[in-house]
Amino acid sequence: MIESIVRFSVRHKLMVFLFTATVAALGIFSLTRLPIGATPDVTNNQVQVITTSRNLSTLDVEKFLTYPVEMEMANLPGVREIRSVSKFGLSVVTIVFDDDMGTYLPRQLIAEKIEAASENIPDGFGKPFMGPVSTGLGEIYQYTLEVKPGYENRYNSMELRSIQDWMVKRQLSGIRGVVEVNTWGGYLKQYEVSVDPAKLKALNVTLNEVFSAVSENNNVSGGSYIERGGQSYFVRGEGLVENLEDIQNIVVKGRPGNPVLVKDIAEVKFGHANRFGAITGNGEGEKVMGQVMMLKGANPKAVIDRVKEKVAEVQEPCPMEFILIHSWIAANLSDVPLLPLPKT
Secondary structure, three states: OHHHHHHHHHHOHHHHHHHHHHHHHHHHHHHHHOOEEOOOOOOOOEEEEEEEOOOOOHHHHHHHHHHHHHHHHOOOOOEEEEEEEEEOOEEEEEEEEOHHHOOHHHHHHHHHHHHHHHHOOOOOOOOOEEOOOOOOOOEEEEEEEEEOOOOOOOOOHHHHHHHHHHHHHHHHOOOOOEEEEEEEEOOOEEEEEEEOHHHHHHOOOOHHHHHHHHHHOOOEEEEEEEEEOOEEEEEEEEOOOOOHHHHHOOEEEOOOOOOEEHHHHEEEEEEEOOOOOOOEOOOOOEOEEEEEEEOOOOOHHHHHHHHHHHHHHHOOOOOHHHEEEEEEEOOOOOOOOOEEOOOO
16 A cells, blocks of 8 residues: 555655645645634533622622522523522622533523512612633733823823713724723713712701712603705604703702702712722822723634733824833743634
8 A cells, every 4th residue: 555655756846846845735724723822711511690689699699690690591492500609789690511511502591580589689789791702811911101202281090081981982892802991990980979968958858869960860752853945854862961050059948039950958069989899000109990801612822812902093083192112911822832722
């Protein structure tokens, strides 16, 4: 057999050369398309169901949030393990499935069960939702927003957080292979209405009336359309709050000729949400950081290259000329051997 192969190869040198060159070319092409990562993702096939609540204790979270979700997920097909973590205001239930079920079939089955679990959770306690299609090793890129030297007084940590949430995050979220962009650090901007109890009592207004007035006067509604002269005019009522002055002029209680406005009984100002941590770096104080999560099973190197290209584009537009985006790759691909990722 071997003698026949050698004799054929000697007689047909050109054909053997072309065959060898083709195989080598296909090998080089496959090498360039191979998903490469610093650490192969060996995470099992799992889905997380998260429920948040602002005011429930750990015991109440376990009783009213975690337990109903666990009971609904117990009878799903292909479930290998269910584990949970209950903390103050947070419930995380992890459901582990068989690997042969794939990535999206378990999420479809859980989506059907989440509705049933929500019915067993009291109103106002929280609503369960699934975590992103990523894994614990999906954190591939991180960056911080910093003010350029000489412009430190132009932006504070709250304004940097707003730039991250409304500009940088939205543009990075559209990258192929990116499943989520998280924000860490800074202060989450809020509109605060600080009510004066003495003025409430003097004007005979209750706190519930203030709360209802502010919440109900921030909406948009449609009123169908009117046909006239061959044209259609759409009717809409716009009551969106856009600035502090709009909140100050909301009517809390109507009185003939002298309505009570929010500014008559409260101080309206910018504030921030309560936070339980902060990000610091290089001994320079607080930072605002972004964290890019990769889609499960995507090519890390290709996704990182696309993120780096997009970050360079985001750096240009106004007001980004005063902001520096310092980035680094969470999984450094330059100092480790090339390891193929397992197929999912």
